[in-house]
Amino acid sequence: MNAETKPIHLHRNVDxxxxxxxxxxxxxxxxxxxxxxxxxxxxxxxVWVAHASEVAEPGQFKTTHVGTEPVIVVRDRKQKIHVLLNRCRHRGATVCEHKKGKTASFVCPYHGWAYGLDGALRSVPFPDSYGQMLDKGEFPLPGLRVEQYAGMVFATFKADIEPLVDYLGPAKKWMDLFMKQGGGYPVKAAGEHRFTFNGNWKIQLENTTDAYHFPLVHKSFLSSVDAQTERMLDFVAGPGYVEDLGNGHSVMVMIPELVDLEHDLDAPVPDRYAELAEHLRATHDETTVRRIVRAVGGSGFNLNLFPNVACSMAFFRVLRPIAVDKTEIHHVAIVMDGGPEQANQARLRMHEHFQGPMGFGTPDDSEAWERVQRGAQAGPDLWILLNRGLPGETVTPDGLKSDVSAETGMRAAYRQWKKLMTA
Structure with missing residues (x-):
């Protein structure tokens, strides 16, 4: 048997x-x-759980998942962010069902056990029946380890894991570049579109650094933009690249001149933003106008952070695995906190144009992802090819690099997957 037909014994040899x-x-x-x-x-x-702006004030929270486990991300009165398991210590009911909000405590609706913002068990109704058997200090909502970088909040169940900054490694400089979309203001998460597709989470993970599909899958989107934007997005044969950044992270640079949004601000303002620039000139100096306009258009790269979040040109894309063949996607819009209203509106309209439920990009992507999942049922021993760009792959100080349509980012993610799955 050759490599394509040799049977695989899944549970004995994951590697x-x-x-x-x-x-x-x-x-x-x-x-x-x-x-x-x-x-x-x-x-x-x-695992990415939030942007700090989503829990900016004490008592602000959001509910999300780490893998399939429900958690609450909340800021306490001392400004510390906690990630708590969303499960009452009494009988296991979730203590919060709201997607986001602000509260002074979390109270289980089943039997009324009440927890503070730090997860500590504060009170229990009718405690006398327990006698001396209940020590509230023994029953807090379990908390995960939490660290932040560039306003992005990550959590982990693993107590002895390496510091977040070490895990991110060379990806940190790309996160810093991505946050320049504040245009001189702080970056703020401004709501999200959520949808599910009938496919495995890794299919979407691959997509973020897959330039190869763009001119084919997104023909309808390209037909909806002006000629100047269409030329800018014709990048598959251009000078861009994909780079493996270690630990499963990768970056796909599609438009090199937009990697650093503060570089070459003297370049002509794109025609599509001429009206916005003219509006801003009434209240801002020319350098600020150009910085804001440049930020509105988004960065020229996609950054994939293994395993569940991408900084994708102008938004956060978060994946949530639900089942082997079902995944939830959150497309989180980002704006300039305190920035000009018209500039933020322009960013939201751009987000809706591609990522929104009536947009051009998301329906086409999700259709392709579901086709991959359906096609995966076609035979018992099939392989997914990830060899594009291998002949031209070179070593860099940060990892490995190849052309913009290479599958370098996917190979990076699966190397990390294999490392974790065989540890």
């Missing part, structure tokens, strides 16, 4: 499922493998 130039289709379809990922990947690495 055989990822090779240098391909991965086995069972990574999309094996439910037992999915369950193992939730333990070995999502419980053993740093």
């Amino acid at each position: 055989e499922l990822v090779r240098a130039d391909r991965v086995h289709t069972s990574l999309y379809t094996d439910a037992a493998l999915f369950d193992s990922e939730m333990e070995k990947v999502f419980r053993n690495t740093w």
Whole structure:
């Protein structure tokens, strides 16, 4: 038997499922493998849970998941951010069902156990029945380890994991560049679009650094933009690149001249932003106008942070695995906190144009992702090819690099997947 037809014994040799130039289709379809990922990947690495602006004030919270486990992200009165398991210590009910809000405490609706913003158990109704058997100090909402970088909040179940800054490594400089979309103001999360697709989470993970599909899948989007923007987005044969940044992270640079949004501010203002620039000139100096206008258009790269978040040109894309064949996606719009209203409106309209439920990009992407999942059922021993760009891959100080349509970012993610799954 050759490499394409040799049977794979999934649960004995997980390391055989990822090779240098391909991965086995069972990574999309094996439910037992999915369950193992939730333990070995999502419980053993740093997982993105929020942008700090989503919990800017004491008592502000959002609910989300680390893998499949429900958590609450909340800022306490001392300004510390906590990530708490969303599960009452009494009988296991969730203590919060709201997506976001502001509160002084979390009270279980089943039996009324009340918890502080730090997770401590504060009160229990009718405590006399417990006698001396209940020590409230023994029953807080369990908290995860939490660290931040560039306003992005990460959490982990693993107590002895490396510091977040070490885990991010060379990705940090790209996060710093991405945050220049504040245009001189702080970056703020401004709501999100959520949707599910019938496919495995890793299919979407691959997509963020996949330039190869862009001119094919997004023809309808390209037909909806002005000629100047269409030329800018014709990048597959351009000078861009994909770079492996270590630990599963990667960056796809599509428009090199927009990597640093504060570089060459004297360049002509794109025609599509001429009206916005003229409006801003009434209240801002020319340098500030150009900085804001440049920020409105977004960065020229996609940054993938393994395993669940991307800084994608002008928004955060967050994936939430639900089942082996079902994934929830959050497209989080970002604006300039305190920035000009017209500039922020322009950013939101741009977000809706591509990412929104009536936009051009998201429906096409999700259709492609679901087709991959359906196609994965076509045979018991098939492989997904990830060899594009391998012949031209070179070593850099940060990792490995190839052309913009290379599958370097996918190979990076699967190397990290394999490392965690076989640890």
